Amino acid sequence: MDIGELEKLDNYRWRIPKSGAMLVDGVIYASQKLIGKIIEEKAVEQVKNVACLPGIVKSSMAMPDAHWGYGFCIGGVAGMDVEEGVVSPGGVGYDINCGVRLLGTSLDKSDVAGQVPKLAAHLFNAVPAGIGSHGTLKLSYSNLKKVLLGGSEWAVREGFGWKEDLVHTEEGGKLPASDTAILSERALERGKGQVGTLGSGNHFLEVQWVERVFDEKTAGVFGLREGQIVIMLHSGSRGFGYQVCDDFLKVMARSVVKNKIFLPDRQLACSPVKSEEGQRYLEAMNQAANYAWANRQVMAHVTREVFSDFFGESPENLRMNLIYDVCHNIAKFETHNVEGKKRKLLVHRKGATRAFGPGAPGLPDIYNKTGQPVLIPGDMGRASWVLAGTKEAMDETFGSSCHGAGRALSRSAAKKLKSGAEVSRELHERGIEVFSTEMGTLAEEMSEAYKDVDDVVEAVCGAKIGRKVARLRPLAVVKG
Amino acid sequence: MRKWIQLEHTADLSVMGEGDTREEALLALMEGFTAQIIDPGTIKKLEERVVEAEGVDVEDAVVTLLGELIYLIYVKNWLPASFESVELTKEGAKAVVRGEKYDPSRHRFLTEIKAATYHDYDFSKGADNLWRVRAVFDR
Numbered sequence: 041m042d043i044g045e046l047e048k049l050d051n052y053r054w055r056i057p058k059s060g061a062m063l064v065d066g067v068i069y070a071s072q073k074l075i076g077k078i079i080e081e082k083a084v085e086q087v088k089n090v091a092c093l094p095g096i097v098k099s100s101m102a103m104p105d106a107h108w109g110y111g112f113c114i115g116g117v118a119g120m121d122v123e124e125g126v127v128s129p130g131g132v133g134y135d136i137n138c139g140v141r142l143l144g145t146s147l148d149k150s151d152v153a154g155q156v157p158k159l160a161a162h163l164f165n166a167v168p169a170g171i172g173s174h175g176t177l178k179l180s181y182s183n184l185k186k187v188l189l190g191g192s193e194w195a196v197r198e199g200f201g202w203k204e205d206l207v208h209t210e211e212g213g214k215l216p217a218s219d220t221a222i223l224s225e226r227a228l229e230r231g232k233g234q235v236g237t238l239g240s241g242n243h244f245l246e247v248q249w250v251e252r253v254f255d256e257k258t259a260g261v262f263g264l265r266e267g268q269i270v271i272m273l274h275s276g277s278r279g280f281g282y283q284v285c286d287d288f289l290k291v292m293a294r295s296v297v298k299n300k301i302f303l304p305d306r307q308l309a310c311s312p313v314k315s316e317e318g319q320r321y322l323e324a325m326n327q328a329a330n331y332a333w334a335n336r337q338v339m340a341h342v343t344r345e346v347f348s349d350f351f352g353e354s355p356e357n358l359r360m361n362l363i364y365d366v367c368h369n370i371a372k373f374e375t376h377n378v379e380g381k382k383r384k385l386l387v388h389r390k391g392a393t394r395a396f397g398p399g400a401p402g403l404p405d406i407y408n409k410t411g412q413p414v415l416i417p418g419d420m421g422r423a424s425w426v427l428a429g430t431k432e433a434m435d436e437t438f439g440s441s442c443h444g445a446g447r448a449l450s451r452s453a454a455k456k457l458k459s460g461a462e463v464s465r466e467l468h469e470r471g472i473e474v475f476s477t478e479m480g481t482l483a484e485e486m487s488e489a490y491k492d493v494d495d496v497v498e499a500v501c502g503a504k505i506g507r508k509v510a511r512l513r514p515l516a517v518v519k520g
Numbered sequence: 521m522r523k524w525i526q527l528e529h530t531a532d533l534s535v536m537g538e539g540d541t542r543e544e545a546l547l548a549l550m551e552g553f554t555a556q557i558i559d560p561g562t563i564k565k566l567e568e569r570v571v572e573a574e575g576v577d578v579e580d581a582v583v584t585l586l587g588e589l590i591y592l593i594y595v596k597n598w599l600p601a602s603f604e605s606v607e608l609t610k611e612g613a614k615a616v617v618r619g620e621k622y623d624p625s626r627h628r629f630l631t632e633i634k635a636a637t638y639h640d641y642d643f644s645k646g647a648d649n650l651w652r653v654r655a656v657f658d659r
Contacts (some may be wrong), residue, residue, distance in 0.1 A: 081530060108530060110639040110658065134635050134658045171632040172594050230595055240632040241659055279595065282634040282658075286587055289638075293576055306579070306638040450530045451659070480630060520632075 046075070046084065052104075052503035056084060061302060062091040068102045069437070071499040077448065077491065078106050083113035089304040090118050094312070095125020097385055098378055101437055103392050104499035105446035105491065109133070111307035114391030117440045119376065120313060122384050126301065127318045128310035129292060129325075131388030133369035134285045136325055137332035138243075138276030140393075140415040140443075141209070141365035142426065143340060145347065145358050147269040149249045152515065159247065159350055160473040160516035166346045167245055167339055168237040169520040170477030172279075175236035177338065184232050185220040191330030192365075195337035202362075205337060207404045209365040210394060211372070213333040215326035222320050223327065224287050231280030231331060236338035240478070240520030242485060243275045244417075245343065247516040248424060254508040258410045258428050262363055264510045271343055271360075272424055272512070274417055276369065277332035284328045288321045313386050322371070329370055336365060363426075364413040366393050368443040375401075376438050387438045395429035395441035395506055414506050418445045418493030420474065420485060420517045421467055425497050427506035441506040445493035454489040455480065467517075476519035485519060524552025529656060533633060534640065536654040542643070545651035546582065547603045550589065550615065553633070553657060554600050557593060562627055563601035565618035572614045579641055585613040586636035586655060594632070597622035634658045 046068070047055040054075060056066030066087035070078055078084065083106040090112055091100035097119045106115030111130025120126055152159060168175050179187065187194050192206055192213020206212045220228075238245060250268045253259040264270070277284075292309035295301075295317040301310065311317040340362065344355035351358060371388045378385075396403055397411040407413065411429035418424045433439050449457070458466075460479030463486045467474050476482045500506040522539035533556055537549030554560065571588045575581030592598050600619040607614045635658045643653040 110637045110656075171629040226591065226595070279634075286635050290575075290580070290584070293580060297576065306641075309638075447530050450528050451533070452526060452528065478630075 052499055056088055058091070061304065062088055064091050064096050065099045066091050067099045068106065069499060069503045069505060070104045071495065071502060073495055074104055074491070074499055078102065081107040083107055083115070086113040086116065089308060090116060092302065092304050093118065093120070093126055093128065093308065093310060094301060095121040097121055097383065103440065103442040104496045105391070105442040105444050107446045109390060111305055112388065112390040114446065115442060116390045117388065117392045117437055119385035119387045119438045122313050122373065122386055125313050125386060126310035127313050127321055127371055127386055128308055128388065129285050129288050129321060130307045130309065131390050132285070132325060132371050133390050134282045135276035136281035136284060136328035136369055137367045138369045139332060139336065139365060139367040140272060140274045140417055141336050141340060142363040142413070142415050143271040143343065144263045144361045144363050145269045145271070147358065148267045149269060152269055156247070156516050157473045160475050160518065162346050162350055163245060163343065163516065164475035164518045166342050167518060169239070169518055171240045171520070173237040173239065173520065174233040177236045179232055179235060181228060181232065184228060187235055187334045188220055188327040188330055189217050190214060191333040192337045195334045200338045200341040205362045208362040209333060210367050213337065213365065215329045217323055217326040217330060219323055220327065222323055224283065227280055227283040227287060230283045231278070234278040234280065235335055236342065237278060237335065238275050238339065238518065238520050239278055240481060243520050244420065245339065245518040246272045246420070246514050248272055248512040248514050250510050251513045252511045254510065258509050261406060261410045262413050262426065262509060263361055264363070264426060270512060272415070272417060273336055273339055273343070275336055275339065277328040278335065280331050281328040284324045288324060291317050291321065325371065329367065333365065364415065366415050368393060374438065377435070385438065389440055391443050392440045393443045394439055395427070395433045396439040397429045397431040397434045400429070400434060400439060411507070414441050416442060416444060416493060416497060419487045419490040420514055421470070421472065421487035423493055424512045425493060425508070426510045426512065427497065427500065428509050430504055430507050432504040433506065437505050442496055442500050445490040445496055447489060448491045449489040451484040454486055455483045457488060458486055459483055472514050472517065474517045474519065481519050522548035524548040526552065526556065527654065532659045533657040534654065536652055538650055538652050540650065542608055542651045543606050545653045546606050546608065549653045549655060550603045553586065554589065554593070556631055557633060558599055558627060558629055560601055563599045564620045565601045566620040568616060568618050569598065570614060570616055572612070574612050577611060578608060579638065579643065581611060581613040582643065582653065583636045583638055583641065583655065585615060590633055590636065599627060631659060
C-alpha cells in the first residue's frame with residue numbers, strides 16, 4: 041500500500057493536504073486496515089477532485105466505506121456554501137435517496153424458529169423485486185405527481201402506513217417540491233409503475249435479529265432489545281431517480297461551460313446552487329427523494345401486512361414501529377458550525393448517512409438526547425448495525441457517517457468465486473434463507489464481495505462519528 | 521475487426537470496444553454492454569430502429585447514445601440483437617440497430633444497468649492503430 045500524499049492524523053483520520061486546484065483539504069475516515077483498500081479503489085483521487093468544486097467548505101470528506109464512485113466517491117461528503125457553492129448530481133448519485141429503513145417487532149427469535157423459510161417466501165411473493173420490477177400499484181400520471189410532491193405523506197394518506205412513520209423518517213419523508221412540470225416525460229414514464237418495488241442489485245428486504253446490544257439505554261429509546269426480530273429495507277427512487285440524474289447531468293454539462301467552472305472530472309458536472317439550473321435540479325432531486333420515501337413506505341406497509349397475515353396479529357399488536365428511515369444519496373440545506381460560526385450549507389451525502397447527534401435540529405423528540413439512529417447495512421451473510429449519531433459527527437462531518445460495508449470484489453470476480461446456488465446453499469446451512477429473482481445477483485452479493493462491516497463500524501466508532509448501539513444478524517433475505 | 525471485453529470494476533460494469541475505426545470500436549462497445557444485459561443469441565432481428573443522441577461533444581454524444589439504448593431496453597422493452605452501423609459527428613451519434621420487442625417467454629434479463637456514466641470514459645487510437653472506447657455503467 042502506498043500511503044503517498046496521505047498524512048496520518050490519528051488512528052482513524054487521514055488528511056490529503058490542499059494542493060493544485062484543491063480549495064480545501066481532503067479528510068478520509070478510515071482505520072489502518074481499511075485505508076489500503078480505499079487507496080486501491082482510487083477514492084483518494086475523487087476526494088481531491090471534489091475539493092476543487094467552487095464553494096466547498098471545510099474539507100472534502102470520505103467515510104470508512106469509501107470506494108470508487110462517479111464524480112464523488114461512494115462515502116463522499118461535501119458541504120457547499122449556498123451563496124458561492126455548487127450543486128452536483130454526482131454528489132448525490134444516480135439512485136437519488138437510496139436509503140434504509142428499520143422496522144421493529146414485538147417478536148423474538150424463538151417466535152420465528154422453524155418458520156423462517158415460509159415467512160421469507162411470503163415476503164418474496166409480496167414485495168416486487170428484480171430487474172425492472174413493476175409494482176402492483178398502478179398509478180395514473182396525476183397520482184404519480186402526488187407521490188413526487190408528497191413523498192411518505194402521500195403514502196400514509198393513501199393508507200400505506202401510520203402517521204408516526206413520518207416522524208421517524210428523515211425530513212418527515214418529504215422534501216419541498218411544487219413543480220412537476222420541470223421533469224422530463226421520460227422520468228415520469230420510468231417512475232409510473234415502480235412505486236412499491238425493491239429493484240435489483242444490492243437492494244434488499246431482510247428479516248434480522250438483534251444479536252447484541254452495546255448500549256442498553258439508547259437501544260431502549262430506539263426500541264431495540266437483544267433477541268428481537270427486526271426488518272431492514274434498502275431501496276431507492278428506482279428508474280425515476282436514475283432518469284432525473286441522467287437528465288440533469290446533461291443540463292449541468294452545459295452549465296459548467298456557461299459558468300466557466302473548472303472540473304477535474306466531467307462526472308462532477310455542477311451548477312451554482314443559486315443558478316436556475318441548480319435550483320431546477322434541486323427541485324427535481326427533491327421529487328426523486330420523495331419518490332424513494334414513498335417507495336420504501338409502501339414496501340414497509342406490505343411487509344407489515346405479510347407479518348400480520350403470517351402471525352395472525354395486527355401490525356400494531358406486533359409493534360411493527362418504524363425505528364428510522366435514513367437517506368444515503370442526497371443533498372440537503374443544513375446549518376452547521378464552521379470555525380465557530382453557523383453557516384447554511386448544501387450538504388452532499390453520496391453513499392453516506394446523516395448521523396445527527398444529540399440536540400441536533402430536525403430529529404424526532406424521542407431521539408433528541410440519544411442522537412439519531414444510523415442504519416448501516418452490511419452483507420447478507422454477516423451483520424448489519426445500528427449506531428447513534430454523535431456530537432463529534434456534528435462538529436466534524438456535518439453530522440455524517442458511513443452507509444454500509446462497501447464492496448471489496450467486483451461483481452464478475454464474485455461470480456467466479458461461487459455460483460448463486462452455492463451462496464444460497466451455504467447461507468441456508470447457516471440458518472439464513474435467501475430468495476432472489478436472479479441467481480447471478482446472489483453470487484454478486486455474497487458476503488465475500490463486501491468488506492467486513494464490523495471493520496467499517498470499528499473505524500466509524502473509533503473516529504467517534506458514530507456510536508455502537510446494536511449488531512443485527514440476518515435470518516431471511518429477499519434480493520432483487 | 522471489432523471485439524469487446526468486460527473490464528474489472530469493483531462496483532459496477534466497465535466495457536471496452538475495439539476496432540479498426542472509431543465506428544467499429546463504438547459498435548463493439550454497444551454489443552458488449554448489451555450482452556451483459558441479455559444474451560443476444562436469444563433475440564431475433566425482426567425490426568430495425570435508429571437510435572440518436574446529441575451532446576456538447578463526442579464524449580457527451582456517446583454517453584447519451586448508450587443511455588438511449590438503456591432506455592430502449594428497460595423502458596421501451598425493445599431488445600437490440602445486432603448493431604448494424606453507427607455515425608459519429610462532432611456533437612451527435614446515430615446508431616442503426618436490429619432487434620425485437622421483449623418477450624418474457626423467450627428473454628431473460630441478466631442484470632440491470634441504470635445509466636451510462638462519464639466516469640473513466642476514454643475513446644482513443646492506440647499505438648497499434650486500433651481504436652478503443654471504454655465506458656463505465658452504473659448498476
